[in-house]
Amino acid sequence: MSTPQEPEGPVFAAPTPTGAVPDLAHVELPPVRPDGGTAPGGAGPGSAFAHGVGAPGTTPAWTGTLPPPHDPAVEAARRRTARRRVLLVVGGVLALALLVTGTVLGAGHLRDRAWAPVASAPDTPVRAHAVQLVLGSCIDELPEGSDPLGLVRVVPCTEEHQAQVVGRRDAVPAAVWPGTEALAARAAAVCGPQMLGSEPPAGLEFVVVTPSEAGWEAGDRASLCLAVTPGGTSGSLLD
The missing domain is CATH 1.20.5 (Single alpha-helices involved in coiled-coils or other helix-helix interfaces)
Structure with missing residues (x-):
């Protein structure tokens, strides 16, 4: 705008028609009283109306x-x-x-x-960030090695998958950044076979996923415990 x-x-209003301005040197003004006023019938204190310009009781007309x-x-x-x-x-x-x-x-x-959290048991595969994963989410495939966990493909647990979220721990929003090692230690304390409802299958591994410092600053407080089957599996470990 x-x-x-x-x-x-x-910007001024349109002037009134130009009139003849008298020579003020020859204009007779009302006599001034000793108290500073004018004689009866004259203009008010400090004012005078010239003939042809205005008179007492009228609106002064101006030239120019x-x-x-x-x-x-x-x-x-x-x-x-x-x-x-x-x-x-x-x-x-x-x-x-x-x-x-x-x-x-x-x-x-x-x-x-x-x-926004994803459904724990989606009907069809969906793409999700780590912070969106919930208890029971089954992940199609994890990144290689120690690569950060970014977007992952969440699938119905009845389909073959490599990992499942078996634990999630959220820090309070006002919590300060504790450091990578301290955060991982806290998450690891509640990540292991005890998170499962039954005896873990052979070869099962547990992986802790925690927010990066940048993610923490952005508001991510979720630490995940993943049960990983390197060769893949189907079904839920929490049933």
Whole structure:
């Protein structure tokens, strides 16, 4: 929204028709009383009306382009212009604020969607971030080696998969970053065969997944315990 261009010069009301301005040196003014006033019938204190310009009890007529002081029409026009200018400026600020607010809310909405928990037993495979995984989520395949766990494919546990979330621990939102090792130690304390409802199958491994420092700063507080079957398996370990 743009602010209207300011006029190049002052804006005045249209002048009254030019009259003959008398020579004030030859104008007879009412006598001044000792108390500073004027004789009865004269103009008020400090004022005088020249013949041909105005008389007591009338609106002074001015020659030239200067507006009469306190002219109601001119003052009203100025106030309307000022109000329009203020409204336009405020409107521009409001539009900017709405744009910024919309951007912030839009970013928050996108983050909420990216962090929304997935169904623990989806009917069809879905792509999800680690923070979206819940107890029971079965993961099609894990990254090689120590690569970070980014987007993974969550599948129904009846399908073949490599890992399953058998434990999840969330720190409180106000918690400070404890460091990578301390965070992993806390998660490992609740990650192992005790998380399963039955005797673990041979060859089962347990892996702890914790937020990175950047993820923690972004609000991720979820630490995961994964039961990993390197050769793949089907079915849920939590049944």
